[in-house]
Amino acid sequence: xxxxxxxxxxxxxxxxxxxxxxxxxxxxxxxxxxxxxxxxxxxxxxxxxxxxxxxxxxxxxxxxxxxxxxxxxxxxxxxxxxxxxxxxxxxxxxxxxxxxxxxxxxxxxxxxxxxxxxxxxxxxxxxxxxxxxxxxxxxxxxxxxxxxxxxxxxxxxxxxxxxxxxxxxxxxxxxxxxxxxxxxxxxxxxxxxxxxxxxxxxxxxxxxxxxxxxxxxxxxxxxxxxxxxxxxxxxxxxxxxxxxxxxxxxxxxxxxxxxxxxxxxxxxxxxxxxxxxxxxxxxxxxxxxxxxxxxxxxxxxxxxxxxxxxxxxxxxxxxxxxxxxxxxxxxxxxxxxxxxxxxxxxxxxxxxxxxxxxxxxxxxxxxxxxxxxxxxxxxxxxxxxxxxxxxxxxxxxxxxxxxxxxxxxxxxxx
Amino acid sequence: xxxxxxxxxxxxxxxxxxxxxxxxxxxxxxxxxxxxxxxxxxxxxxxxxxxxxxxxxxxxxxxxxxxxxxxxxxxxxxxxxxxxxxxxxxxxxxxxxxxxxxxx
Amino acid sequence: xxxxxxxxxxxxxxxxxxxxxxxxxxxxxxx
Numbered sequence: 001x002x003x004x005x006x007x008x009x010x011x012x013x014x015x016x017x018x019x020x021x022x023x024x025x026x027x028x029x030x031x032x033x034x035x036x037x038x039x040x041x042x043x044x045x046x047x048x049x050x051x052x053x054x055x056x057x058x059x060x061x062x063x064x065x066x067x068x069x070x071x072x073x074x075x076x077x078x079x080x081x082x083x084x085x086x087x088x089x090x091x092x093x094x095x096x097x098x099x100x101x102x103x104x105x106x107x108x109x110x111x112x113x114x115x116x117x118x119x120x121x122x123x124x125x126x127x128x129x130x131x132x133x134x135x136x137x138x139x140x141x142x143x144x145x146x147x148x149x150x151x152x153x154x155x156x157x158x159x160x161x162x163x164x165x166x167x168x169x170x171x172x173x174x175x176x177x178x179x180x181x182x183x184x185x186x187x188x189x190x191x192x193x194x195x196x197x198x199x200x201x202x203x204x205x206x207x208x209x210x211x212x213x214x215x216x217x218x219x220x221x222x223x224x225x226x227x228x229x230x231x232x233x234x235x236x237x238x239x240x241x242x243x244x245x246x247x248x249x250x251x252x253x254x255x256x257x258x259x260x261x262x263x264x265x266x267x268x269x270x271x272x273x274x275x276x277x278x279x280x281x282x283x284x285x286x287x288x289x290x291x292x293x294x295x296x297x298x299x300x301x302x303x304x305x306x307x308x309x310x311x312x313x314x315x316x317x318x319x320x321x322x323x324x325x326x327x328x329x330x331x332x333x334x335x336x337x338x339x340x341x342x343x344x345x346x347x348x349x350x351x352x353x354x355x356x357x358x359x360x361x362x363x364x365x366x367x368x369x370x371x372x373x374x375x376x377x378x379x380x381x382x383x384x385x386x387x388x389x390x391x392x393x394x395x396x397x398x399x400x401x402x403x404x405x406x407x408x409x410x411x412x413x414x
Numbered sequence: 415x416x417x418x419x420x421x422x423x424x425x426x427x428x429x430x431x432x433x434x435x436x437x438x439x440x441x442x443x444x445x446x447x448x449x450x451x452x453x454x455x456x457x458x459x460x461x462x463x464x465x466x467x468x469x470x471x472x473x474x475x476x477x478x479x480x481x482x483x484x485x486x487x488x489x490x491x492x493x494x495x496x497x498x499x500x501x502x503x504x505x506x507x508x509x510x511x512x513x514x515x516x517x518x
Numbered sequence: 519x520x521x522x523x524x525x526x527x528x529x530x531x532x533x534x535x536x537x538x539x540x541x542x543x544x545x546x547x548x549x
Binding site: 020028077105129 | 460464
């Protein structure tokens with residue numbers, strides 16, 4: 001029997017654990033979830049499209065190649081894949097691939113503009129337990145939404161939500177990219193989600209893809225960032241963010257605190273992108289040579305790229321704070337978003353362009369060169385024409401085999 | 415989807431049975447456990463919740479819990495005595511609250 | 519207790535806890 005005067009033994013002390021975020025920054029053996037863009041084809045031409053989608057790429061992966069990726073994801077125990085594009089539902093094998101994934105222990109959420117979510121599809125989805133649906137919407141009114149996504153796109157998204165709700169599909173997601181034009185509509189978005197029994201998701205506008213041309217005009221102002229942060233703190237329970245506002249956590253020091261989520265950049269550490277031709281990028285907002293980790297066809301499959309690529313190994317090294325090292329808030333914001341810095345032409349070791357302390361604003365006013373990505377599947381060649389979204393391409397039901405790749409119609413054969 | 419290790423969970427409800435370490439508990443059949451160097455990830459395919467287990471001892475406890483008559487037995491089998499169990503019980507209670515573990 | 523004390527205590531609790539829960543949506547880089 002031990003005396004009360006003896007100090008507790010080492011075995012009684014609780015295990016030293018530390019913060020999870022420190023563990024994650026070294027990377028994992030497999031992503032926890034990832035984005036998989038199935039096609040660059042799309043019926044819309046949203047002005048801010050992160051993947052510059054529109055025309056199908058002739059090198060798009062086949063059904064069998066896609067199934068091989070799913071087999072790898074299952075082996076690696078990737079829990080969840082967000083299937084997007086372009087518009088993923090325009091692929092004729094879309095349902096086959098979704099079913100294959102869910103039959104092989106890979107959970108699926110797919111992002112869609114709603115074009116194919118008719119009543120029959122909605123009923124099929126309502127009968128399935130393991131598929132989540134995310135409808136893209138960037139305005140709570142047609143006026144605000146269609147200015148970015150094209151005429152009729154608001155109506156199409158609402159129709160999809162109605163069909164899902166009537167079919168008894170529970171908990172669809174409405175995914176909104178927050179812009180200067182829609183930040184005053186946050187309550188309205190929440191009301192829309194409530195109306196259709198859906199969950200609201202709001203995410204950050206990154207200057208990626210076509211957004212590189214419109215970001216200066218569309219991204220929220222400093223005051224609006226504060227407005228957004230305050231709204232999330234006050235009303236954000238039950239609102240998803242994809243952890244995309246972790247750069248705003250630096251507002252938390254004056255009351256409010258961190259936003260929920262890992263609060264760190266997941267690129268190459270816990271997430272990545274697989275694109276329609278099998279290229280692997282650190283993040284869907286970084287489709288550019290500088291963030292290209294490899295290709296699943298030529299580099300031995302997805303697992304090999306995830307584990308061994310030079311880029312991902314570099315990202316998994318401790319990142320220097322760089323110019324942000326002396327800032328008191330670095331620990332909260334972690335220097336912000338790589339893609340946001342890169343596509344505004346700011347240095348990677350400097351402040352985020354939307355740094356809440358204002359350091360990014362000063363940097364934006366200086367000399368900078370904005371990079372262009374060579375990966376561009378937009379239907380509109382001329383950059384000046386892209387600021388107004390083109391009308392949607394109508395989908396027609398085809399019974400003939402896929403047309404040649406040189407077809408003008410980006411959705412030919414779909 | 416055929417969730418990992420799934421068989422029908424009879425009488426499954428959304429109520430949380432109060433966590434009693436004197437009783438037997440097991441991993442929910444819809445939960446996937448993925449070992450990692452720091453511990454493990456748990457993902458519940460039904461609730462879409464993700465949990466991190468932050469050391470390897472708790473991972474071993476969770477994995478073997480279903481084979482022991484009680485949670486306490488499982489803890490003792492992995493070298494966790496009365497002095498050390500508080501933080502483990504707290505963690506297991508959290509897992510029970512999110513249905514990651516269920517009564518055996 | 520001040521807000522700062524509360525924040526310190528909360529962060530200590532998270533650090534000592536063996537389980538941390540995050541939404542599957544709580545990872546930046548998935549759209």
